[in-house]
Amino acid sequence: KTVQKTRLPFFHITEEDQQGASFGKRFTNAIQYVFDQGFENVITVGNDSPHLNKAHFETALSNLDQNKSVIGPSADGGIYLLGLHCSDFKQSDFEKLSWQTSELKDEIVKLLSRSPEEVLLLPTLFDIDSLWDVKIIGKNTSGLVQNVAKAIRALISSTKKIELPLISFADGFHSSIPFNKGSPSVFSS
Numbered sequence: 001k002t003v004q005k006t007r008l009p010f011f012h013i014t015e016e017d018q019q020g021a022s023f024g025k026r027f028t029n030a031i032q033y034v035f036d037q038g039f040e041n042v043i044t045v046g047n048d049s050p051h052l053n054k055a056h057f058e059t060a061l062s063n064l065d066q067n068k069s070v071i072g073p074s075a076d077g078g079i080y081l082l083g084l085h086c087s088d089f090k091q092s093d094f095e096k097l098s099w100q101t102s103e104l105k106d107e108i109v110k111l112l113s114r115s116p117e118e119v120l121l122l123p124t125l126f127d128i129d130s131l132w133d134v135k136i137i138g139k140n141t142s143g144l145v146q147n148v149a150k151a152i153r154a155l156i157s158s159t160k161k162i163e164l165p166l167i168s169f170a171d172g173f174h175s176s177i178p179f180n181k182g183s184p185s186v187f188s189s
Contacts, residue, residue, distance in 0.1 A: 001145075002052055002053060002054060002057075003045065003057070005054045006054055006057045006058070006061075008043070008057065008061070009039075011030075011033070011034055011037075013030045013033070017030075018030060022095075022099070023099045023100050024094070024095050024096075024097060024099035025095055027044070027094075027099065028091045028094045028095050029091075030044070031044060031084070031089060031091070031094070032089075032091050035086045035089065039086070040085060040086050041061075041064045041083065041084065041085050041086070042082075042083070042084050042086075042089075043057060043060050043061065043064070043070070043081065043082070043083045044081065044082045044083075044084075045072075045080060045081050046080055046127060048080075048127045048128040048129065049072075049074065049080035049081075049125050049126070049127045049128075050128065050137060050144050050145075050148050050152070051125045051126070051137070051140075051143055051144065052072075052080060052081065052125065053143065056072060056081060056122055059120070059122060060072075060081060060083040060120075060122070061083075063083065063120045064083050064084075064085060067085065067118070068117070068118055068119060068120050069082075069083060069084055069085070069088055069112045069118060069119045069120070070082070070083030070119070070120045070122065071083075071105060071108055071109060071112075071119060071120070071121050071122065072121075072122040072123075072125065073105045073121060073122070073124045073125075074105075074124065074125055074126065074127045075124055075125070075126045075127075076102055076126075076127070076129065077101065077102030077103060077104060077105055077106070078100070078101070078102070078104045078105060078127065079104060079105050079108065080125050080127050081122060082108065084112075088112055093111060094111070097111070109121075131155075134152055134155055134156060135156055137152055138152050138153060138155075138156045141153070
């Protein structure tokens, strides 16, 4: 729904539509597919960053129009958004990145940087890879769509109590915590 609000053309590439044996291969195949449709710029997003909003897309688009690549870093060292021009995308280079690790954002910055002014970093957001992340996001539901905030609060209240250390969103603590960097799981009762 957030993407639809932008009124940008978009492709929803589900797990069933993705092709490749690894996350990196599936991700880069999806990007290449969109470029093969004739688009010059691509903005990719995952489905697990509840604080992602229309302004993130607007900022990415305006910077792409100024020939800048755009990265939305997630707190765990990965990314929640990647904006690329087709001239900055070489599929084989992107496939070699350390996908699903805490080094990904830094590797992409290095890959795309000819100069620091050519890559815009958006604000860091949390994505949801584990119950730990849900609990952290549950401590900061401002700005979330009401039904998402309600779902997060319900999930938190229905799970066993997990003690979280006192942290700030900028601590960079996440790299030492094991987490699932695949598609989110859906639980039903």
